[in-house]
Amino acid sequence: MGENEQIKSLFQRVCYDDSIQAYNELYIALCTRLIHFSASIVSSFHLAEEIVSDVFISLWQKRRDMSHVENPVVYLYVSTKNLSLNTLQQQKRHQHHSLDALNADMLVIAPEAESGMVSAEVSQKIERAIRSLPTRCQLIFRLIKQDRLSYREVATLLNISTKTVDAQLTIAVKKISQAIRFDLSDETAQTYLRQDS
Amino acid sequence: MNQEKLYALLAREMAGTLTAEEATDLQQLLQQYPDAGYIREVFAQNWAPAGKQYTGLQVQLLLEKHRQRMQEMPDTVRETIVPVRRSMWKLYSGIAASILLLTVGGYWFYSGRQQAPAPQAQLVTEKRMRTQVLLPDGSRVWLNAGSKLDYPKQFAAHAAREVTLEGEAFFVIKADAERPFRVHTQAFHVRVLGTSFNVRAYPQEDSAETSLVQGAVEVVLNNAENQVISLKPNEKITIPVHPVVAESHATTAPVVIYKSKLIPVQDSIIPETAWVQNKLAFKHLELEKVVVMLEQWYGVEIGFKDDSKRDLYFSGVFETESIEQVLDALETTMSFTWHKDAAGKIWIK
Numbered sequence: 219m220g221e222n223e224q225i226k227s228l229f230q231r232v233c234y235d236d237s238i239q240a241y242n243e244l245y246i247a248l249c250t251r252l253i254h255f256s257a258s259i260v261s262s263f264h265l266a267e268e269i270v271s272d273v274f275i276s277l278w279q280k281r282r283d284m285s286h287v288e289n290p291v292v293y294l295y296v297s298t299k300n301l302s303l304n305t306l307q308q309q310k311r312h313q314h315h316s317l318d319a320l321n322a323d324m325l326v327i328a329p330e331a332e333s334g335m336v337s338a339e340v341s342q343k344i345e346r347a348i349r350s351l352p353t354r355c356q357l358i359f360r361l362i363k364q365d366r367l368s369y370r371e372v373a374t375l376l377n378i379s380t381k382t383v384d385a386q387l388t389i390a391v392k393k394i395s396q397a398i399r400f401d402l403s404d405e406t407a408q409t410y411l412r413q414d415s
Numbered sequence: 416m417n418q419e420k421l422y423a424l425l426a427r428e429m430a431g432t433l434t435a436e437e438a439t440d441l442q443q444l445l446q447q448y449p450d451a452g453y454i455r456e457v458f459a460q461n462w463a464p465a466g467k468q469y470t471g472l473q474v475q476l477l478l479e480k481h482r483q484r485m486q487e488m489p490d491t492v493r494e495t496i497v498p499v500r501r502s503m504w505k506l507y508s509g510i511a512a513s514i515l516l517l518t519v520g521g522y523w524f525y526s527g528r529q530q531a532p533a534p535q536a537q538l539v540t541e542k543r544m545r546t547q548v549l550l551p552d553g554s555r556v557w558l559n560a561g562s563k564l565d566y567p568k569q570f571a572a573h574a575a576r577e578v579t580l581e582g583e584a585f586f587v588i589k590a591d592a593e594r595p596f597r598v599h600t601q602a603f604h605v606r607v608l609g610t611s612f613n614v615r616a617y618p619q620e621d622s623a624e625t626s627l628v629q630g631a632v633e634v635v636l637n638n639a640e641n642q643v644i645s646l647k648p649n650e651k652i653t654i655p656v657h658p659v660v661a662e663s664h665a666t667t668a669p670v671v672i673y674k675s676k677l678i679p680v681q682d683s684i685i686p687e688t689a690w691v692q693n694k695l696a697f698k699h700l701e702l703e704k705v706v707v708m709l710e711q712w713y714g715v716e717i718g719f720k721d722d723s724k725r726d727l728y729f730s731g732v733f734e735t736e737s738i739e740q741v742l743d744a745l746e747t748t749m750s751f752t753w754h755k756d757a758a759g760k761i762w763i764k
Contacts, residue, residue, distance in 0.1 A: 242590050245478055250469045253477075263467055271481040278485070326465040335460055344457075345465050362430045363462055369432055384423070387430060392422040395454045 221366065222291065229290035233281045245274055248291070251365045252298045257324040258357065259302040259317065266324075269305055273297045291367070295375050317376065320353035327364050340398050347397035351390055358383055359390040417444060421451055429458045471555060475587045475611065479629035483648075534568045540582070543714035545690065552576055552589050554596065557691045559583035560711040561617070570594065583615040585691045588630075602656040606633040612646075613688050616656075620707070626651040626677055626687040649677045651687060684732055695741075696732040702751070702763070705729050713738040720764035724751045 225247060231240035249270055256266035273294060277284075287293045299317070328345045329336040336344075348356055354376075361367045361375070362383075369380040376383075424441040427433045433441065445451055469477070538548050540558050547557045552570050562582020570576045576591075579599045588596045588607050596607040600616035602623045610630020616623035625634050627646040634652055636642040644652055652674050677685045678698060689696035695712050697705055703725040706717045715738055719725055727750050733741050742753045742761070753763050 239591060239593075242478060242482075245481060246474055249477055249481075250474060253469070254464060257467075267477060267480075268484075271484050274481060275485050323466050327462045328465045329457055329460045330463045335456055340457075363458070364464070369430055384426065387426040388419075388423045391426040391429070391458070392419075394457075395422060395425070395451070398454065398457065399450065 225290055229284070229287070232277070233284045236281070241274075241278060244290075248294060249274075252294060254324055255295065255361075255365070256298050256302045258320045258322075258353075259299070260306055261321040261324070263324070265305065266302070269301050270298060273301055289371065289374075292371050292374050295367075295371075299375065317354065317357070320357055322349055322353050322356055325353065325356045325360050327360055343397045344394055347394045348390070351393055355386045355390055358386045362387055417447065420444065421448060425451070425455060425458060428455070472587055472611075475555070475589075476629060478590075479611065483629070536566055536568050538564045538566075541714075542711055545693075550576075550578075552591065552594070554589045555587045557585040559585075559615075559690050560714075580614055580616060582617050583613070583690075585611070585613045585688055587611040601637070602654050603634050603636045606635060613691075615687070620656075622653050622655045624651055624653045624687075626685075628677075628685075628688060644674070646674075651675050651677055689732065694732055694734050698730045699728050700730070701725065702727040702729060702745075705745075706763070709738060709741065715759075715761055717761040717763065720762050721751075724763055727751065 225244065228240045228244040228247070231237040232244060252270045252273065253263065253266045256269045257263045260266055260269065276297070277294070284293075303317075326345055326348050328341045328348070348359065351359070358372055358376070361372050362369075367375070369383045372378075372383045373380045420440070421444045424433065424437055424444065427437060428441065445455070538546065538556075538558055540546055540560055540562050542560050545557065545559055547555060548564070549555055550566055550570075551568065554576075556564060556578075558564055559582060562580070562584060564578060564580050564582075564584060566578040571594075573593060576594050576596045577599065578597070581600070584598075586596075586598065586607070588610055590610075598605040598607070598614055600614065600623060601618065602616065603625075605612070605614060605625055607630070610632055611628045612630070612632055613626040613628070614624075615626075625632065625646065627648055627650055629648050631648075632646050634644045634646065634654075636644075636654065646652060677687055679685050684692075684694060684696050686696040686698045686700075695708065697708060700708075703719075706719075709715065710717055729745055729748075731741075731744065733744075736744070738761075745751075746753060751763050753761055755761050
């Protein structure tokens with residue numbers, strides 16, 4: 219069973235069987251992704267943890283009316299987005315909030331250094347390249363690479379076309395590729411050396 | 416031009432939307448730009464947040480915190496939150512308890528062993544050594560120095576999950592209403608649904624204790640009455656036990672049990688669970704007991720040349736310090752001095 223099917227099946231067990239165990243598993247499977255997403259909007263992990271907790275509480279309360287939900291992952295992301303924007307709105311009144319001003323510190327991802335393929339230096343270069351991108355582009359890259367959402371899911375969540383998602387992701391890939399290209403021969407050589415020994 | 420296409424195809428491959436036709440194109444481009452093979456490989460790796468990352472333990476604690484917030488919702492909400500199964504569970508345990516009273520004492524403990532025994536695994540730590548293990552049900556256990564944990568290689572599908580502990584361990588238990596978790600020690604056992612807590616039951620010590628960080632547990636004494644004590648978060652229960660040498664009196668002596676609060680030494684460091692984060696912490700503890708902790712922690716031997724020093728009280732948190740640095744720090748209180756003899760044994764006077 220793929221990850222998405224697994225999440226769908228957990229979601230159904232929550233809605234139709236009142237399974238508290240499935241509910242807990244669903245929370246564990248998704249909470250850190252949603253917290254990072256929320257934190258990029260509200261700029262606080264503490265606040266984001268409460269927001270995501272509220273999203274899940276409301277899921278349990280409304281679990282009987284969830285039959286219209288086709289994609290639970292998108293539903294939870296959209297709920298998290300809305301609650302995050304609302305929270306921000308309440309905190310700083312008179313300001314309009316959108317996903318245009320995101321906090322990059324909560325968004326940046328980089329290859330795990332232990333993976334062996336990538337040195338700490340290259341990893342830092344990638345991090346710098348990602349930070350140089352517009353935050354919305356960073357968000358799209360993260361949602362695809364880290365959160366493993368599909369083009370369609372990201373498009374629904376951000377109210378953009380799948381074409382835009384594709385274009386934005388290509389920009390991110392290009393930027394990252396160019397940042398590490400200079401080290402390419404060096405790095406490849408090292409990989410081969412490592413394999414020899 | 417071709418390069419732009421390469422980036423687009425790499426992006427689509429990462430997103431899992433590559434068509435068969437595009438896959439062929441990508442193969443051709445990769446032959447044209449051999450360097451791009453490395454970039455492709457980098458995108459295929461696991462990536463992780465560069466800033467804050469949540470560990471498995473933190474995620475478990477997040478869940479506990481979330482469940483607690485859920486319970487604290489106003490009553491109208493609460494009715495919908497409390498699952499039907501929970502009241503059933505109470506009913507079942509009520510029935511189970513009354514059945515228990517009718518059966519011969521001790522049956523409960525041995526009933527599990529009459530069935531075909533599941534293959535067991537054992538985790539043992541020496542002095543100075545601490546380790547952690549992921550149990551087959553996804554629960555995590557940190558085992559402190561000089562301890563032993565027995566657990567089945569596979570938990571049965573609809574039966575309680577049972578493990579046996581000698582020494583000290585911190586548990587983060589995966590919630591499972593159908594299979595309550597039980598930790599057995601010499602003096603008591605702990606009944607759990609989903610929660611994180613610490614159990615300290617070294618056979619050579621004169622008391623055993625359970626500290627609850629989050630969730631809810633019940634401690635059941637292994638005496639004739641099977642006395643049950645419930646713990647709330649940040650509570651600790653201490654039960655006197657007779658060290659293995661004086662076992663002959665164990666059944667006749669009255670048991671005095673006391674509950675106390677978990678009090679942080681500094682910030683959020685709680686002495687009972689600090690060891691899980693590789694910190695050695697104690698608060699208002701007799702030097703005699705501090706010394707036992709130091710012996711376990713550093714694998715050294717410490718003796719008293721002046722017995723009156725045993726009752727001095729100390730508090731402290733240590734992380735990377737050597738045993739000498741710790742003793743020097745405690746010595747600055749001017750209440751005792753220490754030295755090492757030729758054999759390396761430490762003496763306090």
